[in-house]
Amino acid sequence: MTVKDTLGRHDDWRCFEALLTISPALLIYQYMGFLLSSTTSTSTSIIHHKICTTFISKQTGRQGFDQFGALTLKAIMPEEKSLTITNDSNNKKTPHVLTVAGSDSGAGAGVQADLKACAARGVYCSTVITAVTAQNTLGVQDVSILSEESVAAQLKSVLSDMRVDVVKTGMLPSIAMVKILLDSLKQYPVQALVVDPVMVSTSGDVLAGPSILDTFRKDLFPMADIVTPNLKETSALLGGIQLETISDMRSAAKSLHDMGPRNVLVKGGDLPSSSDAVDIFFNGKDFYELRSSRIQTRNTHGTGCTLASCIAAELAKGSSMLSAVKVAKRYVESVLEYSKSINIGNGSQGPFDHGLKLKRSVCNSSRMQVFEPSDLFLYAVTDSNMNKKWGRSITDAVKAAIEGGATIVQLREKEGETGEFLESAKACVEICRLHNIPLVINDRVDIALACDADGVHVGQSDMPVATVRALVGPDKIIGVSCKTPEQALKAWADGADYVGSGGVFPTNTKANNRTIGLDGLRDVCLASKIPVVAIGGINLGNAKEVMELGVVNLEGVAVVSAVFDRECVAAETRKLYGLLKESVVGKVMV
Ligand SMILES: Nc1ncnc2c1ncn2[C@@H]1O[C@H](COP(=O)(O)OP(=O)(O)O)[C@@H](O)[C@H]1O
Ligand SMILES: Cc1ncc(COP(=O)(O)O)c(N)n1
Numbered sequence: 311m312t313v314k315d316t317l318g319r320h321d322d323w324r325c326f327e328a329l330l331t332i333s334p335a336l337l338i339y340q341y342m343g344f345l346l347s348s349t350t351s352t353s354t355s356i357i358h359h360k361i362c363t364t365f366i367s368k369q370t371g372r373q374g375f376d377q378f379g380a381l382t383l384k385a386i387m388p389e390e391k392s393l394t395i396t397n398d399s400n401n402k403k404t405p406h407v408l409t410v411a412g413s414d415s416g417a418g419a420g421v422q423a424d425l426k427a428c429a430a431r432g433v434y435c436s437t438v439i440t441a442v443t444a445q446n447t448l449g450v451q452d453v454s455i456l457s458e459e460s461v462a463a464q465l466k467s468v469l470s471d472m473r474v475d476v477v478k479t480g481m482l483p484s485i486a487m488v489k490i491l492l493d494s495l496k497q498y499p500v501q502a503l504v505v506d507p508v509m510v511s512t513s514g515d516v517l518a519g520p521s522i523l524d525t526f527r528k529d530l531f532p533m534a535d536i537v538t539p540n541l542k543e544t545s546a547l548l549g550g551i552q553l554e555t556i557s558d559m560r561s562a563a564k565s566l567h568d569m570g571p572r573n574v575l576v577k578g579g580d581l582p583s584s585s586d587a588v589d590i591f592f593n594g595k596d597f598y599e600l601r602s603s604r605i606q607t608r609n610t611h612g613t614g615c616t617l618a619s620c621i622a623a624e625l626a627k628g629s630s631m632l633s634a635v636k637v638a639k640r641y642v643e644s645v646l647e648y649s650k651s652i653n654i655g656n657g658s659q660g661p662f663d664h665g666l667k668l669k670r671s672v673c674n675s676s677r678m679q680v681f682e683p684s685d686l687f688l689y690a691v692t693d694s695n696m697n698k699k700w701g702r703s704i705t706d707a708v709k710a711a712i713e714g715g716a717t718i719v720q721l722r723e724k725e726g727e728t729g730e731f732l733e734s735a736k737a738c739v740e741i742c743r744l745h746n747i748p749l750v751i752n753d754r755v756d757i758a759l760a761c762d763a764d765g766v767h768v769g770q771s772d773m774p775v776a777t778v779r780a781l782v783g784p785d786k787i788i789g790v791s792c793k794t795p796e797q798a799l800k801a802w803a804d805g806a807d808y809v810g811s812g813g814v815f816p817t818n819t820k821a822n823n824r825t826i827g828l829d830g831l832r833d834v835c836l837a838s839k840i841p842v843v844a845i846g847g848i849n850l851g852n853a854k855e856v857m858e859l860g861v862v863n864l865e866g867v868a869v870v871s872a873v874f875d876r877e878c879v880a881a882e883t884r885k886l887y888g889l890l891k892e893s894v895v896g897k898v899m900v
């Protein structure tokens with residue numbers, strides 16, 4: 311009987327264990343053949359995984375079916391040519407944290423904070439909810455504890471199917487729940503257990519009563535890779551001791567370590583005597599004083615949950631404990647600093663912004679509109695040499711172009727220092743925002759991100775569009791210079807928003823650039839799936855001719871010298887704008 315036959319009829323892996331003792335190599339051989347020749351269902355792939363991990367650990371003394379395990383298999387069966395084992399990069403496992411915690415309706419702490427922290431740190435997060443709290447920035451208004459059966463069922467659903475790397479616990483409101491969790495972890499071991507012994511919310515409301523303390527100390531802590539109590543929790547766990555100094559925190563970390571966890575982090579967010587936020591990390595051997603500046607903000611609700619989730623996330627990615635803790639602390643400091651002035655709720659403890667995104671819209675500095683094809687109507691592209699020649703700053707050039715009617719601006723600064731360029735770019739962003747005109751940066755994705763420009767324009771030999779898109783995110787504008795229909799189609803497929811097509815006419819700004827003429831422009835426009843702006847040698851003398859092509863997708867013209875190599879930028883831009891408006895009236899699409 312082959313493994314395939316057996317898998318068809320049984321979901322019980324114990325029969326495979328028996329087979330394994332008879333002929334492990336044969337079984338693995340058949341298993342690999344099966345794996346390669348069929349699409350496996352979820353339940354059979356769990357069985358596969360178990361067979362493999364058991365076999366590999368028996369043979370090698372190592373845990374898990376990793377690249378090492380795969381190589382071991384190859385070593386056992388070198389003659390088997392069909393045994394192609396995918397390498398790690400193709401077979402990368404998604405780091406996965408399971409949080410076992412309470413829900414916070416205000417979404418500042420609890421499961422919601424855990425999900426956001428893991429998402430922000432690039433780790434998948436599943437959830438087992440232990441309680442549902444009604445909570446906001448004023449405090450906790452209600453707590454409903456879920457049934458033990460429900461918690462057990464949630465644990466089983468996730469752990470039996472989803473290959474969790476790290477479990478992180480938050481609110482565990484009953485002794486029975488702690489026991490259920492520990493039983494589940496015995497059945498489905500994970501790489502690490504991070505315990506945030508949540509007892510009291512920042513607002514002072516009780517989330518797990520004192521009766522749980524003994525279970526935490528005796529049952530949960532010995533299983534933990536790290537425990538992360540705050541000062542109140544540390545005091546409660548140690549019989550109500552006073553914690554006023556960093557030296558008190560050190561002794562407390564030592565006493566907690568004696569209860570069995572492999573590492574302890576005593577969090578000092580609430581240490582009144584310290585102007586820094588100091589946490590003490592103890593690994594049983596060395597103490598580390600982890601310091602960050604104390605951010606002055608009301609938005610600290612959920613810092614503890616976030617810190618523990620971020621530690622779990624870093625561990626799931628493969629970090630050592632100390633670096634996981636350091637990264638997590640730095641992350642909390644950054645999000646607090648970023649979110650210090652965001653304003654959610656009327657109470658004294660606000661949530662913060664894990665995704666580092668809300669501030670912009672709160673400050674209303676971002677251009678909220680999405681990109682419109684009509685934005686390309688009169689596209690002004692700056693040139694550092696021309697500005698130098700006429701003795702004007704980039705900001706003055708941009709202001710004048712906008713005054714004259716430019717509908718979009720691109721900073722194309724091929725010379726000069728990065729620091730200086732960034733400062734000018736930031737000033738231009740402000741000007742453009744004021745007038746609700748999009749600002750795009752040529753080539754320099756780093757500058758575009760640093761000044762929060764509206765987009766980037768890249769050439770064929772600059773950074774690939776798909777990479778730019780991955781870096782700048784879904785909401786920035788990306789433009790690409792294209793000479794051919796093929797390039798225009800690729801630009802669209804890679805995630806660009808518009809095409810700049812040319813040079814239409816010969817130009818001094820790009821002396822050796824091949825021109826495509828009006829015919830080339832028409833071909834690109836007809837093939838394109840995104841709007842096109844014509845560029846290259848366009849001026850008052852020929853702009854009308856370009857627009858009167860009347861071809862589909864052609865939305866406007868881009869100009870450099872025609873406006874910036876002139877004494878009065880605003881006046882020239884205005885003339886051009888008028889001309890374009892005239893030619894648009896009665897335009898016929900081909
Ligand atoms: N105002 C703050 N500025 C910077 N870091 C802070 C601030 N408040 C708390 N932290 C940090 O946030 C983490 C959570 O700490 P703490 O607030 O003490 O825990 P909990 O949220 O469990 O009460 C710790 O690393 C702490 O140092
Ligand atoms: C459901 C739930 N879990 C944990 C906390 C603690 O978070 P914090 O100490 O930041 O208030 C909370 N308030 N609510």
Ligand SMILES: [Mg+2]
Nearest residue numbers: 512579613614
């Ligand atoms: Mg706190």
